[in-house]
Structures are given as C-alpha cells and as structure tokens.
Amino acid sequence: MSAWREARLVFRQQLRLSWRQPVWAVLALIQPLLYLALFGPLLRPLTHTPGFPPGSSWSVFVPGLLIQLAMFGTMFVGFGLIAEMRYGVVERMRVTPASRMALLMGRVMRDAVVLVGQAVLLIAIATVFGLRAPLLGLAAVLVIVLLLGISLSSFSYAAGLKLRSEDALAQLLNSLAVPLLLLSGILLPMSLAPRWLYLLSRLNPFSHVVDGARAAVRGDFGSGSIAVGFIVALALAVAGVAVGTRTFHRESN
Amino acid sequence: MAAQTNQPMVEARGLGRTFRTRTGAVEAVAGVDFAIQAREVVGFLGPNGAGKTTTQRMLSTLLAPTSGEATVAGCDLRRDPVGVRRRIGYVAQGGSTNPNALCDEELVLQAQLYGLGAEEARRRADEICARLDLGDLGARQIKTLSGGQRRRLDVALGLVHGPGLVFLDEPSTGLDPQSRANLWTHIRGLRDELGTTVFLTTHYLEEADALCDRILIIDHGRIVAEGTPDQLKRRISGDLVIFTVGPEAERARGVLAGRPGVREAVPHDGTVRVTVERGEEGALPLMRALDAAGIPVASMQIARPTLDDVFLTLTGHSLRDQPAAEGRRPS
Ligand SMILES: Nc1ncnc2c1ncn2[C@@H]1O[C@H](COP(=O)(O)OP(=O)(O)OP(=O)(O)O)[C@@H](O)[C@H]1O
Ligand SMILES: [Mg+2]
Numbered sequence A: 001m002s003a004w005r006e007a008r009l010v011f012r013q014q015l016r017l018s019w020r021q022p023v024w025a026v027l028a029l030i031q032p033l034l035y036l037a038l039f040g041p042l043l044r045p046l047t048h049t050p051g052f053p054p055g056s057s058w059s060v061f062v063p064g065l066l067i068q069l070a071m072f073g074t075m076f077v078g079f080g081l082i083a084e085m086r087y088g089v090v091e092r093m094r095v096t097p098a099s100r101m102a103l104l105m106g107r108v109m110r111d112a113v114v115l116v117g118q119a120v121l122l123i124a125i126a127t128v129f130g131l132r133a134p135l136l137g138l139a140a141v142l143v144i145v146l147l148l149g150i151s152l153s154s155f156s157y158a159a160g161l162k163l164r165s166e167d168a169l170a171q172l173l174n175s176l177a178v179p180l181l182l183l184s185g186i187l188l189p190m191s192l193a194p195r196w197l198y199l200l201s202r203l204n205p206f207s208h209v210v211d212g213a214r215a216a217v218r219g220d221f222g223s224g225s226i227a228v229g230f231i232v233a234l235a236l237a238v239a240g241v242a243v244g245t246r247t248f249h250r251e252s253n
Numbered sequence B: 001m002a003a004q005t006n007q008p009m010v011e012a013r014g015l016g017r018t019f020r021t022r023t024g025a026v027e028a029v030a031g032v033d034f035a036i037q038a039r040e041v042v043g044f045l046g047p048n049g050a051g052k053t054t055t056q057r058m059l060s061t062l063l064a065p066t067s068g069e070a071t072v073a074g075c076d077l078r079r080d081p082v083g084v085r086r087r088i089g090y091v092a093q094g095g096s097t098n099p100n101a102l103c104d105e106e107l108v109l110q111a112q113l114y115g116l117g118a119e120e121a122r123r124r125a126d127e128i129c130a131r132l133d134l135g136d137l138g139a140r141q142i143k144t145l146s147g148g149q150r151r152r153l154d155v156a157l158g159l160v161h162g163p164g165l166v167f168l169d170e171p172s173t174g175l176d177p178q179s180r181a182n183l184w185t186h187i188r189g190l191r192d193e194l195g196t197t198v199f200l201t202t203h204y205l206e207e208a209d210a211l212c213d214r215i216l217i218i219d220h221g222r223i224v225a226e227g228t229p230d231q232l233k234r235r236i237s238g239d240l241v242i243f244t245v246g247p248e249a250e251r252a253r254g255v256l257a258g259r260p261g262v263r264e265a266v267p268h269d270g271t272v273r274v275t276v277e278r279g280e281e282g283a284l285p286l287m288r289a290l291d292a293a294g295i296p297v298a299s300m301q302i303a304r305p306t307l308d309d310v311f312l313t314l315t316g317h318s319l320r321d322q323p324a325a326e327g328r329r330p331s
Helices: A002-020 A024-046 A057-074 A077-087 A089-092 A100-129 A135-163 A165-182 A196-201 A205-219 A225-249 B052-059 B082-087 B103-113 B118-131 B147-159 B177-194 B206-210 B229-237 B244-258 B281-293 B306-315
Strands: B010-021 B024-036 B041-043 B067-072 B088-091 B165-169 B197-201 B212-218 B221-228 B237-243 B262-268 B269-276 B299-303
Touching: A002 A024, A002 A100, A002 B103, A002 B299, A024 A057, A024 A100, A024 B237, A057 A135, A057 A165, A057 A205, A057 B221, A057 B244, A077 A089, A077 A100, A089 A100, A100 A135, A100 A225, A135 A165, A135 A196, A135 A205, A135 B206, A196 A205, A196 B244, A205 B269, B024 B052, B024 B067, B024 B212, B024 B221, B041 B052, B041 B177, B041 B206, B052 B067, B052 B165, B082 B088, B082 B165, B082 B177, B088 B147, B088 B177, B103 B147, B118 B147, B147 B165, B165 B229, B177 B197, B177 B206, B212 B229, B221 B229, B221 B306, B229 B306, B237 B281, B244 B262, B244 B269, B244 B281, B269 B281
Parallel strands: B041 B197, B041 B212, B088 B165, B165 B197
Antiparallel strands: B010 B024, B010 B067, B212 B221, B237 B269, B237 B299, B262 B269
C-alpha cells in the first residue's frame, strides 16, 4: 500500500502547486462557458429536426460540453510535465524508491480533482441557462468525466515524457484533437450526420462516451448507451494508466 | 542486504552507455571499471563531455547502461534498481526544484518519498536546512532564491533522507567561497560522523585536492587515471624545478635537456623549467651542472604540480579549457 501513500504525497504537492495559481483552472472554464452562451442557443431551433436526439437542446448540448471539457482540460497536462522535467523535478522523484505508478497517479489525481470541480461548476451554470437533469444522471456523467480525465491526463503525461519537447507535443495534440472532436458528436449530435460520417464516428471511442453522457443527462437509464459509454470511458482510463505507468517505468532516453 | 564491510560500495564492471542520436552513436561512457569503498570520498574529474554525469546517472538508476554491470550499495543495478534507490542520494548537475514550490514542501516531500513519516521528514528537513545555511528560507518560494541558495537546496534534497551513499554532480557550482567551505565541512562530516560514502564530480581542482580521499579521472568515456591526489600528482607529472637564469635560459636548456632523470626542459621568460621525477633529489645535480657550465643561477624553486598539470599531461587539455582545446604543454 506504499504506492497509494506515495501517490497521495505527490497529489498533495501537485494540488498545492495548482492552488497557488488558481487562475489556470478558472481560465480553462472560459472556453466551455463561451460555447454555452454563444453556441448553445443556436441548437434550440434544431430540436425538431429529424435525427436530433430527444430532450431539450441543453440536455443534448451540455453533456457534449462536459466531455469536451474533460478532453481539452486534461489533454494538455503533458506540457506541465515537460516543464517539470526541465526543472529536474521528475528526475529527482525518479531517483527515489517511490513507485513509478504513484509518481504518475499523484499527478493524474490532481488533474481529475480539478476537472471534476470544473465540471460541477459548469453544470451549475448550465442549470441557470435552463438545463434540467436527474441527479443520478448528473452523477453518472461526472463519473464518466472523471474516467475520461484520468485517461487523457495519463496519455498526455506519457506523450510528454516520451517527446520531451513542447513543440512536438503541441503538434501531436493538435493533429489528434480536431478529428477526435469532429468525430465525437460533441458539438452537433452524430445522429444528424450522413451515414458514412456516422459510421466513421463510431470508430471514435469518444463518440460512445458522448452518447452515454447524453443518455445519462436525459435520464434514459433503460438504454444501453450509459453502460457502453461508461465501459468505453473505463477502458480508456485503464489503457491510459497502463501506458502512462509503462512510460514512467522505462527510462526515457 | 546492505553493503557488507569489505564489499565495495560501488563496483562498476565494464559499465558503458552509448547514445543513439540523429548524427550517429555517441559513446558517452566506454565501459569503465572502478570501485568505491565504504566511507570513501571519491572525486570524479574530467573535461566537459567526458562522461561524468552519464556514469553517475547510470549508477543511480536514472539511465540504463548499454553495456556492463554494477553493484551499488550491495544491490545489483539491473536486477534490483529499487534496492539501489532506497540506499542512495543523488544531486543532479542541473537543478531539481519547481520554482513555484516552497523549500520546506520540497524537502519534506522528498524525505517522505523515501519512506520517512511526516514528523521525521519534517525534523530531517529542518536539520539539513540548518546544516547548509538554508535555515530561514523554508517558507520561501524557490523562484525567489538566489542561484547559490537554490544549489544548496538541491544538495539538501539529495541528502535529506540520510543515505549511506551519495552521488553529487558538481554540487559546488555557483557557490561562493564561504558556502563552498561550508559544503566541504558538511561532506567531511557525513563521512566522519555517519560513515557516508560520497562520489562527487567537480571542476574545481582545489576542491578535489582538499576534499577527496581518492580521485578518478575520466576522459572521452574512459578512466585515464586514479589514485589519491598526491599519488596522481607524483606519478603523472613529476616535479617542476624552476631555475632563474636570465638571458642564459636557452643555453641552460641545452645543458639540462637529456640529463638523466630530466623529462623535459623548457626555457620560459628568463627561467628554465625542468620536469623531473622527484624535485627534492633531482634539483641539486642540475644546479651543479649549470654551475659547471658557467651559468649563474639567481634563484631556484621546486614546485609540485597541481592537479591541473596532471590533467594537462593526461588528457592533453586543461580542465578549465574547452574540451577540444589544444594542450598548452609541449610534449
Ligand atoms: N541524452 C543524450 N543524448 C545524446 N548524447 C548525450 C546525451 N547525454 C549525454 N550525451 C553525450 O555524452 C557525452 C558525455 O556527457 P556527460 O553529460 O556525461 O559529460 P560530463 O562529463 O558530465 O560533462 P560536463 O562536465 O559538461 O558536465 C557528451 O558527449 C554528451 O554530449
Ligand atoms: Mg556533467
């Protein structure tokens, strides 16, 4: 159980560091809030379009925004790790007997906590805009968001550790982010898409996660979407942690 | 299993590392063999790029060797890296702290990552801070420290858990003379009071001379010499006998060069500088020879070579020069 203790130690230190600069966590919320205010209202007339999922436009749009927050809020944490490597902090920790998984998970836990905080805030604000959703559904969405955050922050750390350069990481993330976003149905549901595009989007795991999040917010607990979304998010989290731990294990040059 | 009494603390056997780069392979360390005994302070000297950091990073498990093996603090480097990590401390050449963190935080965290409880970690952090003159900086953000203060914090972070073996990569870089003297005192104290084994790299020859029981010299990834500071100075360069002979310097060189025991005689600025095996014994016969040739000697001086001279002789370049610089000494 010493790995758990070590992860908590790293987590606490990382949280203190984030707390010292809360402005970043708040700035990360600005983008989804802009989407909420400036893009959300565009969807209302679409609710009667054939193919548009059931429920109010907010219950379709907000789950997408939450997944987007989870993706873009954590995808870039690798930059922070590259900075830490440059400072020599990562090496200083790698030379201790602490478990490599703990060094990774302490950081991932910090990212997950920050992300869930942001998501709760976003849900609260969306409620003001007109979102209505069952509490159980919102809880399910938060779990999915948490799993996604764990996954993407782990992958991002692995990429940062491997690439060791901000430029290379930025290129990688940019080339991944746009297709993942467009093929996930975050902004507009993929049920509106032509068949080939819909089928293509099914290959993107995030599209299943988005569907699951929408079903949860709608309160559609009978459909299989929630379970599928949850399982995909869980699989992504497990894969992320596995890849991240492996990368932390191997010396990186 | 901790190191047994008679077993070396560090034993490298053909330990080597080759980096693959875009422009080809770089053999940073070319299979070195050496041993460091318990309670020894060993200095690791060599010009820039010689392979000091690479060797230390391998021994501290940060970098996988591409050849050879090593036993560190009784643990096999490849089979039991965690055992090695438990028993060592490491201070990197390039710093190790987050500028936004507080000194205290980093020290206590580091000690806790080595398994110490919160209270014990706190106590050790205070203790090492007092020892290295960091006492009142605990609550400061690291970015507000001066360069030398930050360097002392790096050293403190490597020592806070009280390891039995420490690797220090240029620990005194950027320290003022007083802080450096203070660090020396601390390192000697570690050895004398706690029986700590210290392996440190340095570019300061006087530091190696004053602090180290033994010195390893590395160049181009190979150990080119090892011994106590005195042994090295004596074995490699011999002594320098300097005769002040004014305008007769060139003729004096002619008289002295080639005499038994004389390795080299160089006229320089009104003097002739003669390298001999042992200055105390070699000087008098040379003096008589000059006398016999009718060359008046105004003064005579015997100088022991510095480690810098040792370096020059061994590697063809001075420690303070750029690595590619030509040796100044004619050979
Ligand atoms: N990650 C790396 N990739 C490629 N080459 C490397 C790498 N690290 C070190 N080298 C090369 O290996 C050689 C030895 O480097 P090392 O850092 O061990 O030298 P050093 O003796 O510590 O020098 P200095 O006194 O400058 O600190 C150098 O030629 C260096 O360029
Ligand atoms: Mg170095």
